[in-house]
Amino acid sequence: MPWGVGVIGAGPGVSALHLPTLARVRDRFEVVHVSDAGSGRARQLAESLGASHSHGVVDLLADPRVEVVAICSPPEEHAAQIRAAVEAGVRAILCEKPLATTAEDAEASVRACREAGVGLLVGTNHLFDPAWGRATHHLIARRARVQTVSITVALPPNGRYHALVTEFEQARGSHPRLDHDDPEVAGAIVRRLMIGLGIHDLPIVRDLAPDFDRILYARPVAPIGYAVGFVSSGVLVQMNAVMLGGGADALWRIAVGTDADELEVEFRPAFTHDGSALVRVRSPGGRTVEYPREPSDGYVAEWEALSALIDGVQAVEYDALLEDAVYAVAVADAAGAAAREGMLS
Amino acid sequence: MIGVHADEPRYLVAIAELPVTCRAAAEDGAAVVVTRGLGPALHGASVAVLVDPGAVEDLDDPAGRAVIVDRARLRADVAADAGAHPGAVLLSAHCVTTAAEMRDVVRDAVGWLRTLGGEVLGLDEAHATPQGIVALLRSGERAATLAVTVLADGDAAARPRLRALAVGADRVEVLVDGLGAAAVSVSTEAGTTLLPARREARERLALRRAIDALPGHPAPDLRDLRHDDRIAAAILSSYQSSLSPA
Numbered sequence: 001m002p003w004g005v006g007v008i009g010a011g012p013g014v015s016a017l018h019l020p021t022l023a024r025v026r027d028r029f030e031v032v033h034v035s036d037a038g039s040g041r042a043r044q045l046a047e048s049l050g051a052s053h054s055h056g057v058v059d060l061l062a063d064p065r066v067e068v069v070a071i072c073s074p075p076e077e078h079a080a081q082i083r084a085a086v087e088a089g090v091r092a093i094l095c096e097k098p099l100a101t102t103a104e105d106a107e108a109s110v111r112a113c114r115e116a117g118v119g120l121l122v123g124t125n126h127l128f129d130p131a132w133g134r135a136t137h138h139l140i141a142r143r144a145r146v147q148t149v150s151i152t153v154a155l156p157p158n159g160r161y162h163a164l165v166t167e168f169e170q171a172r173g174s175h176p177r178l179d180h181d182d183p184e185v186a187g188a189i190v191r192r193l194m195i196g197l198g199i200h201d202l203p204i205v206r207d208l209a210p211d212f213d214r215i216l217y218a219r220p221v222a223p224i225g226y227a228v229g230f231v232s233s234g235v236l237v238q239m240n241a242v243m244l245g246g247g248a249d250a251l252w253r254i255a256v257g258t259d260a261d262e263l264e265v266e267f268r269p270a271f272t273h274d275g276s277a278l279v280r281v282r283s284p285g286g287r288t289v290e291y292p293r294e295p296s297d298g299y300v301a302e303w304e305a306l307s308a309l310i311d312g313v314q315a316v317e318y319d320a321l322l323e324d325a326v327y328a329v330a331v332a333d334a335a336g337a338a339a340r341e342g343m344l345s
Numbered sequence: 346m347i348g349v350h351a352d353e354p355r356y357l358v359a360i361a362e363l364p365v366t367c368r369a370a371a372e373d374g375a376a377v378v379v380t381r382g383l384g385p386a387l388h389g390a391s392v393a394v395l396v397d398p399g400a401v402e403d404l405d406d407p408a409g410r411a412v413i414v415d416r417a418r419l420r421a422d423v424a425a426d427a428g429a430h431p432g433a434v435l436l437s438a439h440c441v442t443t444a445a446e447m448r449d450v451v452r453d454a455v456g457w458l459r460t461l462g463g464e465v466l467g468l469d470e471a472h473a474t475p476q477g478i479v480a481l482l483r484s485g486e487r488a489a490t491l492a493v494t495v496l497a498d499g500d501a502a503a504r505p506r507l508r509a510l511a512v513g514a515d516r517v518e519v520l521v522d523g524l525g526a527a528a529v530s531v532s533t534e535a536g537t538t539l540l541p542a543r544r545e546a547r548e549r550l551a552l553r554r555a556i557d558a559l560p561g562h563p564a565p566d567l568r569d570l571r572h573d574d575r576i577a578a579a580i581l582s583s584y585q586s587s588l589s590p591a
Contacts, residue, residue, distance in 0.1 A: 147476035150492040154512045217470040217481045227488040229479045247514030248532035257494030285502035286523040
């Protein structure tokens with residue numbers, strides 16, 4: 001019998017991401033309940049699946065068929081909803097990234113799950129991408145010392161990829177014009193984007209360079225994006241991202257410079273199920289090796305990992321989840337403050 | 346035919362590849378002189394082709410002569426292919442280099458940021474460890490970033506390479522390999538186009554440009570080189586500091 005899943009949230013991330021992904025692992029999971037925050041979107045999504053629908057989380061968590069909860073609400077609500085799900089006695093939780101927006105919330109959420117023995121997984125799909133496993137294996141096998149990490153993200157509107165995996169009315173219009181010269185706005189943009197977009201890669205950065213040291217610079221990038229540099233475990237890290245109003249296909253590249261060679265990981269566009277990322281290794285002498293891509297992707301892999309946690313095949317990595325969350329909050333806080341201070345100075 | 350003076354064997358090859366336009370000439374009878382500096386060796390030449398410029402601050406004033414600069418990773422034809430992109434919202438460059446070649450490589454990486462941005466650059470931040478550098482620059486109102494990974498000098502096979510990127514609705518990427526060969530790709534909503542490779546030897550290109558500069562059309566090469574070198578030197582001072590004992 002598949003595990004019954006209650007999905008909290010009914011926005012594009014659910015319609016375009018989790019429902020199509022769960023349809024790919026239907027032998028292990030079945031959506032039984034979808035809730036929204038009052039928009040009414042849950043009804044349409046649930047009806048097409050023959051599932052229940054509701055507003056808020058109370059009815060969903062009281063639904064006896066809900067054994068697993070997928071938390072796909074705005075980031076500020078994640079921590080409280082994790083604790084509510086634990087209190088309701090669910091078996092496992094998949095929480096969309098970030099786990100929490102403050103270190104205190106992250107600690108409380110992980111502690112609640114650990115004490116209740118509830119399985120917890122955060123949907124950091126890049127970390128689960130089979131290609132990242134390949135890349136990690138390469139670094140370990142080469143005993144490479146990481147020197148630099150450079151991440152470049154350029155994204156067209158999500159709607160382009162939503163249209164490939166779901167059907168719904170696309171939101172029209174462009175990003176609101178933000179006053180990047182206002183220090184408070186600049187700081188808020190950078191912090192929010194780091195915790196909302198940079199979070200895709202911060203667990204990977206922590207994997208490579210676990211001890212955050214200090215921010216070197218941070219500034220917002222128009223129309224909406226950031227350029228952030230920091231040091232972690234002595235490694236220089238550069239994270240650039242920008243969300244655009246249209247144009248070229250998505251670029252999402254992580255370049256890891258080591259004393260042995262340079263590793264590049266190019267992820268596929270978000271929402272699509274187009275196989276794993278591409279891993280390319282360039283040696284100092286110029287030899288380039290590309291590993292074959294895998295048919296699976298990080299979205300499917302994270303649900304498969306949750307299944308393994310529920311089955312007891314894998315242990316829940318509470319400490320790693322907490323450290324990932326605390327690391328991300330520390331980087332985001334420092335980047336936001338640096339962007340604000342940079343404008344002030 | 347235009348007299349060209351060159352001691353460098355690869356420039357003698359370039360002269361041989363322009364048999365209708367050029368002839369090898371002695372220093373004092375050459376209109377074009379291939380040189381590593383801008384001093385007295387120029388004699389009466391109208392144009393200098395500056396090869397592998399080392400310390401730019403030590404270069405003499407060219408005294409009104411046109412100067413064409415032959416840069417290993419920033420060919421003029423590839424730069425023209427890639428073009429300037431005023432609509433780009435973010436520029437970035439990433440290079441991998443040995444410490445020994447760092448100044449030239451970082452200078453060329455800065456040159457690519459200038460080329461793609463179409464504007465002079467300002468340096469906001471530069472931070473280094475003995476293994477790398479990150480820098481934040483400005484191209485007008487836009488952010489431009491540079492990352493450098495430093496290879497061990499002991500690896501004789503190591504060859505520097507760089508990548509530069511202009512991000513806007515369209516995206517332009519330049520990849521320069523260890524031989525200096527560049528691939529320029531342009532990505533739009535319609536897909537990615539790889540521009541034709543430039544296969545002319547860079548020395549022949551430099552000579553042709555020098556000949557084009559003869560009738561009094563000064564090229565911006567030396568001004569650009571000084572700009573790029575000044576920024577690179579400021580970035581590299583952070584690297585030198587990282588090597589000093591605390």
